[in-house]
Amino acid sequence: MADMIIKNAYILTMDPSVGDIENGVVVIENGMIKEIGTSTQCSAEKVIDAKGSVLMPGLINTHCHAGMTIFRGYADDMQLQDWLENHIWPAEAQLTDEDIYAGTRLACLEMIRSGTIAFADMYIHENKVAQAVDEAGIRAALSYGMIDFGDKEKADKELKEGSAFVKEWNGKADGRIDTMYGPHAPNTCSRDFLIRVKEQAVKDNVKIHIHVLETEAELNYMKENFGMCSIHFLKDIDFWGPDILAAHCVWLSDGDIKILAEYGVNISHNPNSNMKLASGICPVSKLLDNGANVCIGTDGCASNNNLDMFEEMRMAALLQKVSTMDPTVLPARKVLEMATINGAKALGIKSGMLKEGYNADMIIVDMNKAHLTPVYDVASHLVYAASGKDVETTIVNGKVLMEEGKVLSLDEQEVIDIAIQRSKDLILKINN
Numbered sequence: 497m498a499d500m501i502i503k504n505a506y507i508l509t510m511d512p513s514v515g516d517i518e519n520g521v522v523v524i525e526n527g528m529i530k531e532i533g534t535s536t537q538c539s540a541e542k543v544i545d546a547k548g549s550v551l552m553p554g555l556i557n558t559h560c561h562a563g564m565t566i567f568r569g570y571a572d573d574m575q576l577q578d579w580l581e582n583h584i585w586p587a588e589a590q591l592t593d594e595d596i597y598a599g600t601r602l603a604c605l606e607m608i609r610s611g612t613i614a615f616a617d618m619y620i621h622e623n624k625v626a627q628a629v630d631e632a633g634i635r636a637a638l639s640y641g642m643i644d645f646g647d648k649e650k651a652d653k654e655l656k657e658g659s660a661f662v663k664e665w666n667g668k669a670d671g672r673i674d675t676m677y678g679p680h681a682p683n684t685c686s687r688d689f690l691i692r693v694k695e696q697a698v699k700d701n702v703k704i705h706i707h708v709l710e711t712e713a714e715l716n717y718m719k720e721n722f723g724m725c726s727i728h729f730l731k732d733i734d735f736w737g738p739d740i741l742a743a744h745c746v747w748l749s750d751g752d753i754k755i756l757a758e759y760g761v762n763i764s765h766n767p768n769s770n771m772k773l774a775s776g777i778c779p780v781s782k783l784l785d786n787g788a789n790v791c792i793g794t795d796g797c798a799s800n801n802n803l804d805m806f807e808e809m810r811m812a813a814l815l816q817k818v819s820t821m822d823p824t825v826l827p828a829r830k831v832l833e834m835a836t837i838n839g840a841k842a843l844g845i846k847s848g849m850l851k852e853g854y855n856a857d858m859i860i861v862d863m864n865k866a867h868l869t870p871v872y873d874v875a876s877h878l879v880y881a882a883s884g885k886d887v888e889t890t891i892v893n894g895k896v897l898m899e900e901g902k903v904l905s906l907d908e909q910e911v912i913d914i915a916i917q918r919s920k921d922l923i924l925k926i927n928n
């Protein structure tokens with residue numbers, strides 16, 4: 497007897513060798529996909545009838561600071577440098593374990609609701625992030641965000657904390673948690689520190705998550721201080737490789753694009769954050785044309801201000817079209833690949849496709865809605881017409897985290913109430 501069967505669904509497998517299955521069935525056992533096709537001989541304890549709905553791989557958010565969800569709407573409409581240095585960093589200095597835990601639980605709740613099955617995170621008090629992820633049932637690649645600002649003592653301390661986190665949490669929560677090293681950016685971390693981080697990550701066999709060329713200010717800083725941009729600087733210290741998850745990559749030259757593609761770097765594109773902070777536009781279609789792996793992320797909730805990956809997909813498509821003045825770039829299927837297959841590749845997880853032997857990480861999207869009627873092309877609707885609110889069921893590692901709109905792994909009202917209380921206490925502390 498299998499654990500679960502989902503039947504009568506329009507299945508968007510995202511498996512290039514299979515494509516869509518118009519009336520299909522998926523069998524789940526031990527957290528994995530046991531069978532996928534048009535019929536099955538298996539029976540299961542739990543059967544979900546997905547008639548009229550789309551079954552697809554859950555979305556993968558490849559750049560987030562989940563704990564920052566506690567700052568949703570706290571500091572809007574500012575320059576990135578001003579936003580970080582004068583608002584976010586002073587406020588973060590006030591954060592406690594409990595704030596991060598509350599913020600991350602809120603983030604997990606929102607992600608489960610909007611069809612995200614895994615996310616990559618870089619933040620502080622990361623132990624509490626891991627605890628929240630463990631309890632919420634979602635999958636994640638977590639890193640402690642390290643900054644040394646050229647201070648040798650701070651570098652030692654940060655690397656020690658990042659390393660302790662990797663050792664404590666890698667492979668935990670039934671294998672749902674992977675860990676990474678999270679050096680903040682080339683303009684906030686010293687050259688020596690980045691070299692040490694890379695060495696340690698290779699030694700520990702984990703990946704690295706870093707912000708790269710998010711702003712023109714970073715580009716100018718790197719040129720002034722090192723005579724080259726961040727891409728060449730990181731190439732110089734043998735940093736690049738398929739183990740690197742580089743968020744943003746907005747300010748790239750054609751030469752930079754070639755380097756990122758050549759080294760198999762994973763690039764997390766965050767269109768909402770880049771638009772809101774007016775950072776610029778990542779040359780996604782050029783990167784893809786050159787063979788680079790580009791995935792999608794939301795960034796933190798203080799620069800987005802939500803974690804809805806459907807909205808992120810739509811923005812990714814529209815922003816490329818208008819910036820290249822070419823409506824044929826980033827068609828819907830390509831964007832779906834970025835949010836599923838490419839994201840899974842970046843995180844090194846067997847998700848992002850509905851395929852035998854893959855993780856049972858999937859979502860059911862209710863299509864019986866005015867704004868999703870009629871249907872000529874399912875992929876088009878998912879990218880251009882749907883939102884995270886249309887997700888009705890979310891399954892991670894074979895466990896149902898939300899069913900028909902009801903979240904099962906978290907007490908939704910409690911998570912919201914605690915986040916509100918924490919935000920009120922926090923604002924009093926910050927203003928004091």
Ligand SMILES: O=c1[nH]cnc2c1ncn2[C@@H]1O[C@H](CO)[C@@H](O)[C@H]1O
Binds near residue numbers: 585642
């Ligand atoms: O868009 C961004 N650019 C640069 N830094 C950011 C952004 N969003 C959040 N952080 C900051 O990165 C650190 C991770 O530990 C945090 O300080 C967070 O506020």
Ligand SMILES: [Zn+2]
Binds near residue numbers: 560707795
């Ligand atoms: Zn970020």
